Amino acid sequence: MIDWTSWMDYGFMRAAFLAVLIITPLFGLLGTMIVNKKMAYFSDALGHSALTGIAVGIVFGISDTSLSMVVFAVVFALLLNQIGRTNTASTDTVISVFSSCSVAIGLAILSKGGNFSKYAGLLVGDILSITGREIGYLAVIFFVTVIFWLFGFNALNAACIHRTLAKSNRIPVALLDNLFAVLVALIVMLSIKWVGILIINALLILPAASSRNLSDNMREYHLFSVLFSVFAGIVGLLVSYYTNVATGPMIVIIASVIYFATFWYHHKQTRVSGKASGNQE
Amino acid sequence: MLDNMRKIVPPCGFHCIRINHLGVRFSDQVVLEDVNLHIHCGSLNAVIGKNGAGKSTLVRAILDDIPHTGQIEFRDTKDGRMQKLKIGYVPQSINIEKNTPVSVYDLIASYRFRYPVFLPKKRKIYEQIQKSLSVFDAEELIDRKVCNLSGGQLQRVLLSMAIMDEPNLLLLDEPVSGIDQTGMERFYQTMDHLKRHYDLAIILISHDLDYVAKYADHVILLDQTVQKQGTVREVYTSPEFERIFSVGLEEQDD
Numbered sequence: 358m359i360d361w362t363s364w365m366d367y368g369f370m371r372a373a374f375l376a377v378l379i380i381t382p383l384f385g386l387l388g389t390m391i392v393n394k395k396m397a398y399f400s401d402a403l404g405h406s407a408l409t410g411i412a413v414g415i416v417f418g419i420s421d422t423s424l425s426m427v428v429f430a431v432v433f434a435l436l437l438n439q440i441g442r443t444n445t446a447s448t449d450t451v452i453s454v455f456s457s458c459s460v461a462i463g464l465a466i467l468s469k470g471g472n473f474s475k476y477a478g479l480l481v482g483d484i485l486s487i488t489g490r491e492i493g494y495l496a497v498i499f500f501v502t503v504i505f506w507l508f509g510f511n512a513l514n515a516a517c518i519h520r521t522l523a524k525s526n527r528i529p530v531a532l533l534d535n536l537f538a539v540l541v542a543l544i545v546m547l548s549i550k551w552v553g554i555l556i557i558n559a560l561l562i563l564p565a566a567s568s569r570n571l572s573d574n575m576r577e578y579h580l581f582s583v584l585f586s587v588f589a590g591i592v593g594l595l596v597s598y599y600t601n602v603a604t605g606p607m608i609v610i611i612a613s614v615i616y617f618a619t620f621w622y623h624h625k626q627t628r629v630s631g632k633a634s635g636n637q638e
Numbered sequence: 639m640l641d642n643m644r645k646i647v648p649p650c651g652f653h654c655i656r657i658n659h660l661g662v663r664f665s666d667q668v669v670l671e672d673v674n675l676h677i678h679c680g681s682l683n684a685v686i687g688k689n690g691a692g693k694s695t696l697v698r699a700i701l702d703d704i705p706h707t708g709q710i711e712f713r714d715t716k717d718g719r720m721q722k723l724k725i726g727y728v729p730q731s732i733n734i735e736k737n738t739p740v741s742v743y744d745l746i747a748s749y750r751f752r753y754p755v756f757l758p759k760k761r762k763i764y765e766q767i768q769k770s771l772s773v774f775d776a777e778e779l780i781d782r783k784v785c786n787l788s789g790g791q792l793q794r795v796l797l798s799m800a801i802m803d804e805p806n807l808l809l810l811d812e813p814v815s816g817i818d819q820t821g822m823e824r825f826y827q828t829m830d831h832l833k834r835h836y837d838l839a840i841i842l843i844s845h846d847l848d849y850v851a852k853y854a855d856h857v858i859l860l861d862q863t864v865q866k867q868g869t870v871r872e873v874y875t876s877p878e879f880e881r882i883f884s885v886g887l888e889e890q891d892d
Contacts, residue, residue, distance in 0.1 A: 389756075393738065507754055514748040514755065518732050518740070521703045525727040526749050572739035573783055579756040 364598045372492060373484045373551075373604065377590040379495045380548050381560075383502055385586030387541060388565030389578055390510075394517050396541075398449050399437055401558040402456035403542055406433045407549045409463035411476065416466060427546045433459065434542035438534055482553025482605040484594070491550075498547055505540060513537060514575070553605040563612035564589065570616075570623035585615050652714055653679040655723060655807055655839060660708035662692070662699050669695045672863050673708070677839045677856075679806065682829055684844045684854035686873075688882060691861045693843045694730075697811045700841070701727055712806060726805030726838075728796045732784070740784045742776075743767055746799050770798045774828065790821040797828070801836070808832065808840045822846070826853045847874075847883070 364370040391400055407426050410433075414425025437455065441448045467476050516523040516530040523530050549557055568581035593608030600607070660673040670692045677683055685693050699706040712723035734740055744755045746767045753760055764780070771777040774794040779787065787795065800808060817825065826849050833840050833855075844850050850857060850870065857873040859866040865878040873879055 506756075508752075510754050510756060511748045511752065514740070514744070518734060518745065518748070519729050521698060521701060522727055522729050522732070523749065524703055525701045525725055528749075569737055569739055574739055574741040574781070575744040575755040576758065578739040 364595065369485045369487075370594075370598060372487050372489065373594055374591070376484055376487045376492055376495060376551060377594050377608075378587070379492065379499050380551070381564075381586040381590035382583045383499055383544055384548075384560050385564045385583035386502065386506055386579065387544060388561045388563075388586070389568070389582050390513060390517070390537065391541065391561055392565040392569065393514070397558065397562050398452050399434075399441075399538075400541055400545065400561050402437060402452050403430055403434055403545050404549060404554050404557045405456055405460045406430050406463075407479065407546060407554055408467060408476070409433075409459040410546070411479075412463040412466035423546075423550075426549075427543065430542040430546045431539050434538040435535060438538045442531070442534075479550065480553055480555050481603050482549065482551050482556070484551040484604045487551055494547055498544055502540060502544065505536065509533060509536065551605075552608075553603075556605045556609045559609045560586070560589075560612065563609070563616050567612070567616040567619040570619035585612065589615060653721075653806060653837065653839070654713065656711040656713070657700070658709050658711065660696075660699055660706055660710070662695050662704060662706045668862065670699065670706075670862060673860075674864065675858065675867070677807070677841065679837055679839045680833050681855040682833050682840045682842060682853060683856040683858060684842050684850040685858045685860050686844055686847065686850060687860035687865075693860055694811060696860065697727075697809055697841075697843060700807075700809060701725060721806075723807060724803065724805040726800030726803075726808045728793070728800045728808070728810045730811045732792070732796070734784050736785050738783070738785050741781055742771070742779050742784060742787075742795050743781060745784050745795065746770075746802075749799060750802055767798075770802050771795065773801065774798050789817045790824070793817065793825065801832070801838075804836075804838075806838055808838050810840070810842045822849060829853065 364374075391397065406429060410426030410429030411422045413429050414422035417425065419425045433455075437452055440451050440455070464473070467473050512523070512528045513533050515526065515528055516533055520530050545557055545561075552560060564586035565578075565582045567585050568578050571581055572578040589608050589612035593611045594604055596602070596611070597604040597607040655675075655677040657673060657675040657677075660670060660675075661668070662670040673696065675683075685696065687693055695704070698704045700710060710723065711720065713720050743759065743764060747753070747755045747763055750767075751763050753763060768777045768780055771780060771794075774797050776791065776794040776798060779791055779795060782791075784792065784795070829840055829842065830853055832838065842854075844854075851874065854870055857867065857870050858864055859873050859876075859879055859882065861882060865882065866873050866876045
């Protein structure tokens with residue numbers, strides 16, 4: 358018989374639980390816009406840039422590599438945004454080139470002298486090692502994001518749907534793009550130690566992608582995305598505790614199961630409504 | 639059908655928009671140069687020309703979306719007072735692919751209101767959007783997903799949004815693509831009604847020379863610069879028109 362409350366006896370589990378409650382709604386929110394703007398590539402590249410950020414910090418002798426990581430990610434995000442705007446070549450190709458290059462430089466520096474194993478933990482993350490102070494940082498960024506979402510989401514959505522139309526409505530399109538990119542960079546960097554480079558993008562994309570399968574409007578889209586994200590986070594954490602598996606991957610597995618379920622449901626719905634309405638269109 | 643709009647002000651005929659020496663170049667390629675237009679309120683102005691003549695560039699320059707030279711003035715010819723030009727823009731298409739959870743309410747509220755669209759709908763905003771949609775017989779579309787609308791329906795939604803804050807100039811960028819014959823006729827009748835009953839001028843980029851002949855007050859033949867402008871008869875019988883469209887009228891369809 359499993360004791361369903363035993364995890365609460367451990368301080369690290371309570372901290373992890375609190376962290377999950379802060380991180381997952383954020384990812385659910387941001388994911389809605391990342392999916393709509395087709396920025397999956399962007400957030401993926403951003404996640405990988407964490408390694409480079411740490412490497413840059415080590416090279417310049419900065420004691421707190423988290424700081425160099427955040428600064429590098431913000432610069433990198435703005436750079437990628439700029440590339441996307443000057444659509445000279447295919448954007449995804451250019452982003453891919455920059456991303457691969459920066460990851461390679463990061464890996465090269467970090468693996469010098471055979472020390473890479475020190476950083477390998479970053480790939481899958483470890484939410485159980487989070488401290489109260491770090492939860493504090495997350496709470497601050499949570500607050501900032503909610504404010505930005507309340508005041509900026511409409512304009513962000515308008516700019517995503519049609520840039521020129523948004524500009525003609527006096528919406529500062531470029532500024533919003535940059536703010537959004539910086540916000541994504543901050544959140545990815547502050548949570549990457551707990552979630553892991555390899556899975557952070559899945560957590561950003563999966564809840565929103567699942568929600569798209571069920572939603573007809575922005576209210577449903579946000580609601581389901583946040584719900585799925587929080588649900589996957591909590592269930593993933595508890596399952597990982599009882600099965601002794603890393604938390605990050607377990608959360609992504611749960612989120613993936615949700616995605617496939619909604620995909621199947623959506624597929625069934627469209628077939629049914631297609632039959633019912635016949636050849637109306 | 640348009641009479642339930644809140645503010646119906648018949649065109650006064652005294653407002654005019656002047657576009658002076660407008661020019662656009664991309665790096666070292668001249669796309670538009672020395673474009674001069676004089677647009678009166680209450681008139682339907684059709685811009686025609688071959689593909690690549692700079693029609694869409696003209697729209698983007700008027701919207702100030704791309705760097706350009708020259709000025710756009712909006713003034714009252716009675717007292718010569720300069721005013722701020724409000725432009726209602728209807729894009730050709732919007733960037734919403736299949737399965738995107740954006741309803742017509744979400745679309746319009748995102749552009750026109752500050753209240754976040756992801757929070758529960760506000761009755762007042764909902765009714766205001768419904769009212770403006772009803773101008774184009776589109777009020778029943780308010781809760782539909784934008785990605786499932788037909789070309790004609792989407793266009794009526796975008797038109798409703800464009801005239802919401804009573805613009806002085808309605809700018810339409812090749813709006814008729816993806817609409818059938820009845821839809822086209824209906825669209826041009828709507829344009830006709832708008833210019834007669836609202837205090838605004840319309841600049842319409844068009845591919846369809848027959849509809850332009852039937853409805854436009856002023857025709858602008860564009861090819862890098864204004865080749866010829868005037869009434870339908872003046873432009874259609876000009877040598878410039880002959881030269882540009884002489885290859886065969888069947889080409890007008892693309």
